[in-house]
Amino acid sequence: MNEKKTIEIAYITDSIYVLPTRVSITSLIKNSGEDRKYNIHVVGDGLKEDEIKELEELSSLKNNVHVDVLKVENNYGDIYKEHQHVSKAALLKFSLADIFNSLNRIIYLDGDTLILGDIAELFDIDITDYYGAAVSDVPTIMDQKSNDRIGHKNYFNSGVMLLNLSKWRADEVSVMLINEKKKEKWRLFVDQDAFNTVLGEHVKYLPLKYNCIYGETINKPIEQVAGLFHMTAEETGKQIENPVVLHLADKKKPWNNIGADKIELWMKYYGKELDRDTIVLIRSYTRTQEKAMRDELDTLRTAINDLSNRIDNLSNTVAYYRDRTLYGVLAKIRRELFKRWI
Numbered sequence: 317m318n319e320k321k322t323i324e325i326a327y328i329t330d331s332i333y334v335l336p337t338r339v340s341i342t343s344l345i346k347n348s349g350e351d352r353k354y355n356i357h358v359v360g361d362g363l364k365e366d367e368i369k370e371l372e373e374l375s376s377l378k379n380n381v382h383v384d385v386l387k388v389e390n391n392y393g394d395i396y397k398e399h400q401h402v403s404k405a406a407l408l409k410f411s412l413a414d415i416f417n418s419l420n421r422i423i424y425l426d427g428d429t430l431i432l433g434d435i436a437e438l439f440d441i442d443i444t445d446y447y448g449a450a451v452s453d454v455p456t457i458m459d460q461k462s463n464d465r466i467g468h469k470n471y472f473n474s475g476v477m478l479l480n481l482s483k484w485r486a487d488e489v490s491v492m493l494i495n496e497k498k499k500e501k502w503r504l505f506v507d508q509d510a511f512n513t514v515l516g517e518h519v520k521y522l523p524l525k526y527n528c529i530y531g532e533t534i535n536k537p538i539e540q541v542a543g544l545f546h547m548t549a550e551e552t553g554k555q556i557e558n559p560v561v562l563h564l565a566d567k568k569k570p571w572n573n574i575g576a577d578k579i580e581l582w583m584k585y586y587g588k589e590l591d592r593d594t595i596v597l598i599r600s601y602t603r604t605q606e607k608a609m610r611d612e613l614d615t616l617r618t619a620i621n622d623l624s625n626r627i628d629n630l631s632n633t634v635a636y637y638r639d640r641t642l643y644g645v646l647a648k649i650r651r652e653l654f655k656r657w658i
Contacts, residue, residue: 322353323439324422326412330361330405336571337427338371343585344431345377352436356383357422359415361405363387388415406507409474410493413484420482425561426475428569430578430585433560438478438526447489448479449520452544453508455532466513474508476527476561489514524552528559531566531577 325344329337341356348354358371368385375383388408408415409424416422423439425431443449450472456462463471484490496510524533524545533541533556542552568575570582 321351322355323348323436324416324419325354325356325435325439326359326416326422326424327356327427328359328361328405328408328424329363329427331363331367333405333427334363334367334371336569338374339571339582339586340425340427340429340431341371341374341383342377342587343429344425344435345374345381346585347431347433347435348378348381349434349436350380352380354378354381354435356381357416358383358385359408359412360385360387361408386415407497409507409511410490410497412479413481413490416481417485420480422479422481424474424477424479426563426565428564429476430562430564430582431560432558432562433525435560438522438560441478441520441522443478443480443520446480446520447483447487447515447518448477449522450474450477451522451524451527454524454529454536454541454544456508457544458536458540459532462509462512466509468512468516470521471512472519472521473527473529473563473565474511475563475565477511478522523547523555525555525559525561527561527563528556529563529565530556530559531564531568534577 327337327341337358341358344356345354356374360368360371363371363385368387371385372383375381388411412422412424421439421443423435438449441449453462453471453473456473457471463469492514493507493510496514497507524541524547538549538552541556542549545552545555547555562578562581564570564576564578564582566577568577570576570579571586573579576582
């Protein structure tokens with residue numbers, strides 16, 4: 317086996333996304349080739365030991381695959397703004413060049429993906445003169461006009477990226493991403509606007525098959541999607557139905573909603589049939605996640621109430637001194653008026 321041909325892949329997950337990340341990795345391994353080595357790195361944000369174990373045990377699925385978990389500290393809490401579907405773990409994408417400081421390139425994958433072809437063909441794309449390669453975000457461009465919003469010709473989805481880490485380090489891209497996140501004004505996405513603004517025209521745009529956001533793409537007029545990717549309608553249809561990377565980026569996810577797109581396919585890699593027991597399992601998992609979210613919201617509400625009380629106390633203090641100052645001024649005016657009338 318040629319070590320120079322090793323494929324490097326990165327995922328980022330916290331405890332909430334361990335299950336879908338495990339399924340995505342399983343699909344990647346099962347559809348990987350036999351003549352390359354695949355190093356799958358999972359950047360773990362606050363993972364428990366049993367969660368780390370279940371991810372690393374995936375190494376046993378194939379001899380030419382190695383899965384390792386890197387426990388990192390997430391210091392992006394001060395620039396993370398609460399998002400309905402994405403946790404602050406996503407901001408660790410900004411640090412990939414530093415986390416993997418010995419690598420020149422890496423594929424980044426979101427945990428809500430299924431890898432249905434050999435990911436090696438994505439890794440081999442030439443990005444020598446680019447910060448990375450990615451795929452146009454169909455729903456964001458067509459529905460939200462995000463490219464126009466940030467003043468760019470195109471706009472990519474940051475859930476699947478081939479990254480030129482050596483160029484990132486040379487140009488200090490991580491610093492630029494953090495600075496952009498601090499000042500961004502729209503706050504619609506956790507990391508994606510920053511990536512598009514900073515990487516901008518230094519991104520190579522890839523065919524739809526490398527990041528097909530299925531539910532949001534299949535419902536669009538095929539001619540419009542084809543025009544975005546400069547392909548025929550026929551070829552566009554083929555790439556939608558047979559992508560290398562299927563991105564389940566819709567709000568309904570197969571692991572918590574039995575009405576989600578491609579749930580049967582997802583279950584195949586999860587290793588379960590969509591039967592009564594599995595439906596019970598999904599509902600149980602959903603309740604667990606809802607409880608975790610409720611606990612997080614309760615913590616947030618407590619912090620907000622505490623901050624509100626502090627603000628009220630400060631306002632009362634300011635008002636007190638303000639009123640004393642006004643009282644003194646009024647008293648002085650009265651004295652002056654009194655002198656004039658004597």
